[in-house]
Amino acid sequence: MYEKEKDLVNAYMRGQMSRRSLLRSLSALGVTAASASVLVNAAATQALAADFDWKKHNGKSIKLLLNKHPYTDAMIANLDNFKQLTGMEVSYDIFPEDVYFDKVTAALSSGSSEYDAFMTGAYMTWTYGPAGWIVDHNEWINDTSKTNPNYNWSDMLEGVRKSCAWNGKPGGELGSADAKQWCIPWGYEQNNLAFNASMLEKAQASLPTNLDELIETAAKLQAGNDGVYGIGVRGSRSWATIHPGFLSAYANLGEHDLNVSDDGKLSAAMNTAGSKDFHAKWVKMIQESGAADWSTHTWYQVGTDLGAGKSAMIYDADILGYFMNGGDNAMAGQLAYAPFAASGNGAPTPNIWIWSLAMSKFSKDLDATWYFMQWASGPEHGLFGATKMDFVNPVRSSVWEDAGFRDRLANSYPGYVEMHDVSAPGASIKFTAQPLFFDLTTEWAATLQKMVANEVPVDEGLDQLATSVDRQLKEAGLG
Amino acid sequence: MHHYSPLERVLRGVALTAIVIFFMFPIFWIVLMSLQTNETILRSPPSMVFEPTFSNYAAIIAGRLDSNVASMGIEFMNNLMNSIILSVGSVTVALILGVPAAYAFARHKFRGSEDIAFTLLSFRFAPPLLVLLPLTMYFQQIGLADTYLGLIWVYQLICLPLILWIVRGYFEDIPQDIEHAYRIAGHSWFATFRKIALPLAGPGIAAAALLAFIFAWNNFIFALVLASADKQPVTVGALAFVTASGIQYGQIAAAVVLSITPTLALALYAQRYLVEGLSLGAVKG
């Protein structure tokens, strides 16, 4: 860094200068806004160094296994600062999502020490944790000698933080007192509505406030816009079809995936009357207003269609709608956002997906790896990613409180901030934590596909599903 | 002398045209797609009139890929290189191991030779995952994970039986008298193998090597399960590419075209050996 810039930044850090005037002064020196904030961030991390020995693991190197994702991009863009701060070397492998988790499973199940930390979802830790492939991060979070005092763990949104902690008992409540922190939240996704405002207007439709209205609105949007289908939701034969809008609405209606008895036994809960009613409506919605090739839709297709103007609305991850409103998408700038509660009363309770970071038990140097973990999930990087890169949705309340971040969202993403604020309190994982999560949820998706294709009536399909789920639970000693 | 009635001639012509269209059209269409931007690809109805662009190829070769979700460096050329390393490496190893063994099986009916040959052959027919899944665990322990060597070893499952099988048949077709005559002239056993048997079986070895190369190149499942990002071949890379690139359909098409071009070119260049190898391999031995 050149001396002049350094002085300016340090002045800012000491509170002698407003952010705005700093940026102005820097731009006078020929520094663009983006690199200016990298500078600021770098200075900020340097400032941290005063209170904590960041150089403790100087010269060590770690390797990461990463999914292809905007969060990854944001982290990599800022990675040089970490290297500078700690003197550590970081390398990584990036895989696209289709094969990413298979790669994680392959690496961990073989006990590979190649990767020290990796990206994961909370659901995955229900496998990795009991399998003994990952560590309980509480051990590091609570160790003041290993964790930077400014890390501020309690700054993490509570619902998100708790959703990443589980005591390992099948059916055990997430975030309970005896829970182990299997992973560190990084960024998360609520499931709400993103819609094409002009299509809504053209169809003279209004925003739905409950499930029946959602179905009506979807049909109306489809009828009122040529060559457009009403609502985009996921449909591929994967657990990922269940967890976004589908489960959010399901849970909001008070339905559960599994029952947990007092003695800790699990049993299927998908064949209640309420569940059957919900499934019937959901199936009808897809049949009437869903994508023609719904059954192959992963989040890529759901997002792409909205961005390309092929669909009028999605009930899926909020960040998907966020991304579709920018870049070279045909519909960029025309999208808007709204929270959604299927029951029609009370606040939305979206199920969430949490991109997290976890340390591999097979890592040869967990303490050094933890340095990366706390940096990547720390408030500084969070703010950098959220304001300068597409690191939505941040998991720290301090970032959500940042006016710059809120303004930026409010300006270009109408309704986004409100949507988040309204649903954040109820946002958490609505699944029952248990090791058969992927088997059972994938089978659920497959059953849904059959129902949409009219291969099996909803009632019958759910009864079959419940039978099968119970059988598998029993087989695994859980039921 | 064949005689076809006019009606028959017309019917044959129609049938052949339909067949050629069915088998050639997908390749043709993908090539067309690879030369278009998303804008022209997404036109409805599809049209063959467009201004060709090589930007998709340029993006892939440059390794930079922008989509609406993210931009990422795509290691596609690296994947291509991996395919070359894996295929050439596997075929070379399979030739070194397989040709002498094929000769042994062809020339010496030693005890258990049929059983051993049968065992080697049956590897060709075992479900690949049966071996691959446990291997993911072992590879780590023996340090073969994430190495070309490990993959090339596993690729022997496809290459070795093929080479053994075709080359053995070829050796068996060489009259033994020629070799005997050479040996009686005072040449060593090894010289006979090298100077007489090998050259005579040359076309068979070429055919087998060619086929083995193509099978290795086209393999998907081995690399999907065992290869890490920097060792994976194009077949796996191209699939990953689909999800990674979002809706850059032209680039997907260009990636597919780049991935299949080497085998197609090889097939056209050496079709005589290929046809021979295929029909020998399956029927004659």
Place this chain on the structure above:
Amino acid sequence: MANDTAVRVAPARFRIPSKLFPYLLSLPALLVCIGILIPFFTAVWFSLQRYRLSQPWNRGMNWGENYLNFLTDPSFWNTLQVSLVYAALTVGLELLLGLGIALLLQKRTRFNNFISIMLLLPLMTAPALAALMFKLMTNPNFGILSYFAQVLGFENMRWGSDPSTALLTVVLVDIWVYTPFIMILLLAGLRSLPTQPFEAAALDGVPRLQQFWRITLPMLLPYILTASLFRLLDSIQQFDIIYAMTQGGPGDRLMVFQVEAYLNFFQSTNVGRSAALLLILWAITFFLSNLFIKNWLRLRERARGEA
């Protein structure tokens, strides 16, 4: 020169008994393959265990239980059925089509040879990539096949994403890739048939259909048998096309053995079930490949005997 004084010593080479030669020659190949046998036995061992990676405390031998569970497990029977139907459909259709094309191209003309070489190209396309090509061609937004279907009046043709057409779609890809294989084998067979019996039949005015059923087909039978068994083995183990196209969906429509085993291992981390599934598949293919190799050996013997 320095070695002027060197005494020429006849190389006292160690002589390997010639009986050992064949063993020595085949040993390296054998060793390489035997290394691969170890994971095979590991798989057998796994298949006899209750073994989920996510429940290490639960792991233990349960002997035949994984297999016994299949008896009452509808998804297993679905897998078996889908695999068999897929194999039967692809092999059957490819055989018919391949035979038809081979008959059309039987005459050795420059034109026919050119066509048969061109028809080989799909075979040179990796099946996974072929699936990708068809995925692009059946995309509802711009896919050319979707467009054709629409023009032909199938407005709602959804190809791989509709359970009623998903099987058809992957079978179509399989046919596209592998028909040339059968074609080239049968063409080789047809062209190696003696011409004289057909001259005799032509001269005697034997109707073409009679010639085909009574003479051509029986004489071609060894080739047909070999080609179809070979394809059957590959087809029942199909993975690439289905995995790349739909990953086994929609529903359980395309859950063939290897796809299900793959998902069982990587997604459910149910190693025991995955291994048991694969071993059943192995048993099926072992039976078929035995049949195949025996047939092949017999043919070879006969070819040698007549020559």
Place this chain on the structure above:
Amino acid sequence: MSYLTLAGVNKIYGKVVHAVKDLDLSIDKGEIIALLGSSGCGKTSTLRMIAGFESVTGGSISLDGKQIDTLPPAKRGVAMAFEGYSLYPPLTIYENIAFALKGSRLASSDVDKRVREVAHLVEIEDILDRYPSSVSGGQQQRVSLARALIRDADLHLLDEPMGQLEPQLRALLRGRVKHFIQERGLTAILVTHDQTEANALADRIAVMEDGELQQFDTPRALKNRPANLFTGTFIGEPPMNVFPAQTRLQDDRVHFLLEDDVALDFDRASFSDAVVERLDRGTEVTIGIRPDAVNLDSNGKPAKVFVNQWLGDQTHIAAEFAGGSIVSVEHQRLALTEGEIIGITIAAQDLHIFESSGGRAISHGGQLNER
């Protein structure tokens, strides 16, 4: 009008090989003719053109008044026994024979009757249920023959139909087959390189050499009146003795001067005037004498014996004569030793005279060759 006519038929393979040259051949209905020649003479090509397996490069073929050379084989009404048998491997012997009738609309009982009849004819009744690969070459050949004979064809082509048979069986079948053909009034063309077979079966024989028809005549005429030197030497066993000679007419005698100053002279009256006139014009000729016409007479011209072979029913004697060798056939055993000098005489009526260039026949037994 003749039944089968080949008019100016040519066959050229790939612009280079001229296999059949300007072949004219006319065959009457009910006739059995043989195409005789050494291998490569064009006889099989001719047969295949008639059958329709080869196209005609030039000329035309007509059968029973209609031109057939552009018709597909099935439309020509021709049956054929193939040299390579060309049986159908997947069918039994019975089915092989019956298969030839698939083109006809015969009831299966009629087919059965005919198969058994023809199987009896060629002595293969005992192998009807077996497959071609399990019977001997001779049996396969008879199946092929049976398959040709069973058809009601306008023309039967028999390509070396008995080459693989044992001599006794061959003799037996020749008689039966000839009878079978004649009895039904069939027309047949036999291709063979075996004179005996041609003589035994054929009404007329077409001798071919180098793609050209040399002579088409009855067996007797071929032997007695060969049209040229080729036929003369090709027909007959042992072959005709030939010597180059110069003729000289002197007084009332005709002299033939052979090499080594051997001179044969005959009374002028032994030759017709036309022959004498012809001999007067050109003096270079080739004379031919069949071995059985060579007489041993101690007053004859001297010859030195170098082979004396008793074949059980006749003796072949070869002797050095006129700068070459001469073979004589005698019907009793003679006690001649190697090196012994014998005398040879030749009668004028046994003398065949050919032009020395081209080999066309001038006269046979003193009479001018009319063709």
